[in-house]
Amino acid sequence: MKKYVMALDQGTTSSRCILFDKKGNICSVAQKEFEQIYPKPGWVEHDPMEIWASQLSVATEAISKIGASADEIASIGITNQRETTVVWNRETGMPIYNAIVWQCRRTAERIDQLKEDGLTDYVKETTGLIPDAYFSASKVAWILDHVEGAREQAENGDLAFGTIDTWLIWNLTRGEVHATDYTNASRTMMFDIHKLDWDQKILDYFKIPKNMLPKVKPSSGIFGYTEVGMFGESIPIAGAAGDQQSALFGQCCFDAGEVKNTYGTGCFLLMNTGEKAVTSENGLLTTIAASADGTVQYALEGSIFVAGAAIQWLRDEMRMIRKAADTERYATAVEDTAGVYLVPAFTGIGAPYWDPYARGTVVGITRGCKKEHFIRAALESMAYQTNDILKVMEEESGVQIRTLKVDGGASNNNFLMQFQSDILGVDVLRPQCVETTALGAAYLAGIAVGYWEDIEDVRANWALSRTFHADMTDEKRRHLLKGWKKAVGRAFEWVED
Ligand SMILES: Nc1ncnc2c1ncn2[C@@H]1O[C@H](COP(=O)(O)OP(=O)(O)O)[C@@H](O)[C@H]1O
Numbered sequence: 126m127k128k129y130v131m132a133l134d135q136g137t138t139s140s141r142c143i144l145f146d147k148k149g150n151i152c153s154v155a156q157k158e159f160e161q162i163y164p165k166p167g168w169v170e171h172d173p174m175e176i177w178a179s180q181l182s183v184a185t186e187a188i189s190k191i192g193a194s195a196d197e198i199a200s201i202g203i204t205n206q207r208e209t210t211v212v213w214n215r216e217t218g219m220p221i222y223n224a225i226v227w228q229c230r231r232t233a234e235r236i237d238q239l240k241e242d243g244l245t246d247y248v249k250e251t252t253g254l255i256p257d258a259y260f261s262a263s264k265v266a267w268i269l270d271h272v273e274g275a276r277e278q279a280e281n282g283d284l285a286f287g288t289i290d291t292w293l294i295w296n297l298t299r300g301e302v303h304a305t306d307y308t309n310a311s312r313t314m315m316f317d318i319h320k321l322d323w324d325q326k327i328l329d330y331f332k333i334p335k336n337m338l339p340k341v342k343p344s345s346g347i348f349g350y351t352e353v354g355m356f357g358e359s360i361p362i363a364g365a366a367g368d369q370q371s372a373l374f375g376q377c378c379f380d381a382g383e384v385k386n387t388y389g390t391g392c393f394l395l396m397n398t399g400e401k402a403v404t405s406e407n408g409l410l411t412t413i414a415a416s417a418d419g420t421v422q423y424a425l426e427g428s429i430f431v432a433g434a435a436i437q438w439l440r441d442e443m444r445m446i447r448k449a450a451d452t453e454r455y456a457t458a459v460e461d462t463a464g465v466y467l468v469p470a471f472t473g474i475g476a477p478y479w480d481p482y483a484r485g486t487v488v489g490i491t492r493g494c495k496k497e498h499f500i501r502a503a504l505e506s507m508a509y510q511t512n513d514i515l516k517v518m519e520e521e522s523g524v525q526i527r528t529l530k531v532d533g534g535a536s537n538n539n540f541l542m543q544f545q546s547d548i549l550g551v552d553v554l555r556p557q558c559v560e561t562t563a564l565g566a567a568y569l570a571g572i573a574v575g576y577w578e579d580i581e582d583v584r585a586n587w588a589l590s591r592t593f594h595a596d597m598t599d600e601k602r603r604h605l606l607k608g609w610k611k612a613v614g615r616a617f618e619w620v621e622d
């Protein structure tokens with residue numbers, strides 16, 4: 126009997142595997158952090174082999190932890206950090222360079238060139254994206270330009286490109302399947318989100334041969350089967366979606382106008398806009414949302430590059446805290462930040478400003494500034510950045526957002542969620558399961574094989590854990606936001622010559 130659906134959640138800082146049952150309960154979980162490689166300031170890489178090894182080992186661990194067997198697993202759903210780029214040799218299966226991570230800024234100048242070449246509007250209209258080093262296209266071009274012999278090999282058809290979903294599918298099927306889904310393709314800046322095909326003009330511009338690219342499929346459906354020896358039984362890989370689209374699905378935001386915000390390494394606010402691809406004039410992205418019935422749905426997205434990563438920075442580099450959860454205790458030990466603002470623009474700043482040359486800034490420090498104020502300012506920065514996006518989203522979608530569904534690691538922080546509600550002036554809803562990214566992938570894979578019937582079947586699983594109600598005067602909110610606006614202004618164009 127099929128008891129579980131397996132979700133493989135390959136995030137920016139860790140690989141995770143969760144086995145869910147029919148009610149959406151977590152039955153087993155295994156997680157492993159992996160190395161972040163910073164070869165130069167502003168550059169970020171991962172080792173693709175470590176990503177694959179960690180993902181496989183947590184999958185095996187999650188199964189054995191509860192004594193499950195592979196034949197009890199109905200299907201596998203994959204969800205992943207998006208945009209991160211891997212190029213490998215089809216014959217050997219070996220990457221020709223480290224994965225260039227979504228946060229990496231090395232191709233910022235290449236994107237400046239694209240803008241000078243007058244392609245900004247074309248890229249926006251075709252891909253829904255604002256040209257930026259964040260997306261995969263310029264990363265693939267960088268690898269082809271900098272790895273010896275790579276361009277020639279690519280032209281001969283010897284190389285394959287993939288985002289992390291594609292890399293995992295390739296390895297799970299031992300090189301049988303080279304595929305991605307619509308949501309991941311929509312983050313490459315090479316995919317026409319209206320025609321649902323790779324865009325030849327952009328490929329030509331970056332000199333990327335089309336033969337490197339994976340086949341693009343709906344997010345829910347059979348991608349392939351795991352090789353028998355891997356788990357002792359061949360399991361269908363029946364779902365794949367970028368992690369933010371997967372979280373939107375896992376939060377059951379199936380209808381136009383529904384919104385979620387995920388507080389992970391970065392923070393991503395997505396609104397389902399249904400069959401309509403809403404174009405933003407103010408720094409939001411148009412992207413493809415995951416759906417279970419093969420129809421294409423769209424979303425508006427505000428991407429914040431640094432959220433929980435600022436907390437990791439406090440832990441690992443500043444050594445101010447021992448673990449992320451300690452931030453709540455420090456933040457509530459003081460009344461406010463004593464006027465301190467931290468703008469964590471470590472890798473430039475994303476929506477709605479899009480300045481790749483912005484850098485991290487701390488302002489407002491006085492002699493009385495304590496560690497507690499600093500930590501509180503780091504948490505508050507997530508809420509301020511979210512507010513910047515939510516206001517633009519309301520304006521552009523014409524939808525007034527009254528409640529915000531939240532998830533991701535940092536949504537466990539009660540101080541942050543209360544402050545978020547106060548700053549937005551809306552109710553913040555935290556579900557019982559904040560692993561919605563993995564849950565979304567499980568739903569996509571489970572619906573594809575009939576483990577769940579349809580979206581109505583899974584909607585019943587969504588359960589509220591806590592509502593945070595706004596409790597701040599308008600005057601105080603205005604005062605705090607005014608300070609934030611000034612602080613963000615100080616971070617812009619820091620490293621531009
Ligand atoms: N209680 C907490 N308070 C603040 N930040 C937290 C807390 N718990 C986790 N985080 C932050 O959330 C992030 C982990 O969330 P997760 O959803 O697992 O991220 P990802 O999928 O990007 O790896 C880390 O950056 C961590 O610093």
Ligand SMILES: O=P(O)(O)OC[C@H](O)CO
Nearest residue numbers: 136137206207389390391
């Ligand atoms: O690893 P996360 O959860 O912060 O997500 C990363 C995003 O997919 C980047 O676009």
